[in-house]
Amino acid sequence: MKIYSGIPKHLVAVDCIIFGYDIMEKELKLLLIKRGFEPAKGKWSLAGGFVYENESLEEAAARVLYNLTGLRNVYMEQNYTYGEVDRDPGARVISTSFYALIKIQDIDRELAEKNGAHWRSISRLPELIFDHTRMVERALNELRQQAKVKPVGFELLPETFTLVQLQDLYEAIYQRKIDKRNFRKKILSMNLLEKLDEKEKITSKRGAWYYRFIPEKYEVFTQKGFYFNLDVS
Amino acid sequence: MKIYSGIPKHLVAVDCIIFGYDIMEKELKLLLIKRGFEPAKGKWSLAGGFVYENESLEEAAARVLYNLTGLRNVYMEQNYTYGEVDRDPGARVISTSFYALIKIQDIDRELAEKNGAHWRSISRLPELIFDHTRMVERALNELRQQAKVKPVGFELLPETFTLVQLQDLYEAIYQRKIDKRNFRKKILSMNLLEKLDEKEKITSKRGAWYYRFIPEKYEVFTQKGFYFNLDVS
């Protein structure tokens, strides 16, 4: 059925901005690729790929992420679509960016390495090809906005984490210091966390209690409309 | 130069969610089209069009808007890209939505009419083709978010307007009543408005002072990072 005949078609791609949080270095990182192919071989880029005929943009993004990390069912959000005619010097490519939040420890390291992927801290990113730097900037903004409204932080931490780790994460996301007492008061008052009776004893002698995020509580929360502002100055 | 050969190409379109504010009826409206062509002839839809080879998505959206309304340099924001394989029953079309904020009185009425365009209140929209209803919902959400962060409301009003009109607009956007005194206190404390010495005397005997939005003041404002929350409960 050729209803729309004679209309120009376009190459359509997706690019994934893959965020991970390094709990030790307390840094928000991106999984970037040192390109092993032309164009721009040897340069750094986001993980991307073309959209097939029988898949949606979201499916394409999930596939790209899976091929790189071995992960499925990852938290992803569509971000923006870049359609400048000359953005890719090789050909006209329209690309939709997605950001993914993953737990760094979950990825298939071998697979990632094989594909030339490396974690790079957002505070000192290498130069990226094409308009990928703009993509990252926009995604980071989006993430910061989302983090005020949804508990996305938990996607970046292991199942169990301490309040100190959670605070460090938010400090890494917003690149600013947060008051410890206010942060704890606020996050605990939201009733989204369950305190476990186990302690993290690596970073301190005293040890810090582990907590777990309870998604069901968040459902209730989200129903009545709320503002999850952790962007404390 | 055929670097990316053998890769499937796609039809790419843009759809415009055109918001306007009817100052008399105090209603937020959308400029919708009664389709005069197949598929879905006679049904309502957003204004859309395919993306040409030599234009960006933004340019395509601006073109579509221009062809319908005769307006250029309109406030537009890219919103989301819809890439489900089956979203358009005629063919696989990937479509990026943009919302536009225009002053209702500015459009070329004849041109719009010729194209089958009509203003429809957002509170009672007709059924739309494909996934256009979803597009509208998402755009409206986005608009509500943006309105908290940027003074987008002024895009929808004439150059000069009264505080009552401005409040009515916000009430139409958020579909809720706002306290008059609190609203005025807040909006005036932002120092974005200039009081003119002219009154609107049509709707009342006493008359209401006209104001004008001062973009330069907003620049200063935006620099220091702020929260323009007019979503008063």
Added chain:
DNA sequence: CCAAAAGTGTTTTCTCTACACCCATGT
């Protein structure tokens, strides 16, 4: 016993909300 990180409350400030009456004017 001491170094190092975890944990804990109170006061002050500011922002948000609720609320009701007078004003100006055309008819």
Added chain:
DNA sequence: ACATGGGTGTAGAGAAAACACTTTTGG
């Protein structure tokens, strides 16, 4: 003189911000 919509301020509640010391324990 009155009906109609325009314009104005204050007090109370609740949220956000500032702030410093005690606790625990492995070495």
